[in-house]
Amino acid sequence: MFRLSWLLLAIPACFALATFARAEGAKQVIVYEGAVTEVAAPAEASKDLWVTMKDLTRATKFVLKPQGMCKDKLCFPIPKARKTEFVTRRGKTQWFNLSEFARLVRQPVAFDQKHSIWYFGARQDEQSGYIETLDAPDFKLPDLNGKLHSLSDFRGKKVLLVTWASW
Secondary structure, three states, X not given: OXXXXXXXXXXXXXXXXXXXXXXXXXXXXXXXXXXXXXXEOOOOOOOOOEEEHHHHHHHHXXXXXXXXXXXXXXXXXXXXXXXXXXXXXEOOEEEEEHHHHHHHOOOOEEEEOOOOEEEEOOOHHHHHHHHHHOOOOOOEEEOOOOOEEEHHHHXXXXXXXXXXXXX
């Protein structure tokens, strides 16, 4: 009887330890401007994507400066009244809310919860650039034989692009 009750107590404890260990070593994947970066996941669950400042710079090339979130000469001010929505400190580590930043700059985000993958699309200001110039973005697609062709291969020639979407 004693062994059975000890076993019944040990099973949930082992499960809890395994869950804690998995959460401590958990990783998330960020796809930003076509680059795929694996980053550490925070211990606390959240609907938002919180990343360390080091991971933020590694994944997006953005750096938090006094004037805001900057990358090269491009800077987006962080509203002072909402700073706690973007930046927090947990222990010795400073974390940044990348999904809240994406909402601020009107950048589309998709999240696959099962695989912990976050995809960030082009910001609204980047999307509008193609409309202003009427230049289609360069892309590569395979033909029926699998050979890759890019739009730039046809520069100077007339091209008819036919697209279709199921939605």
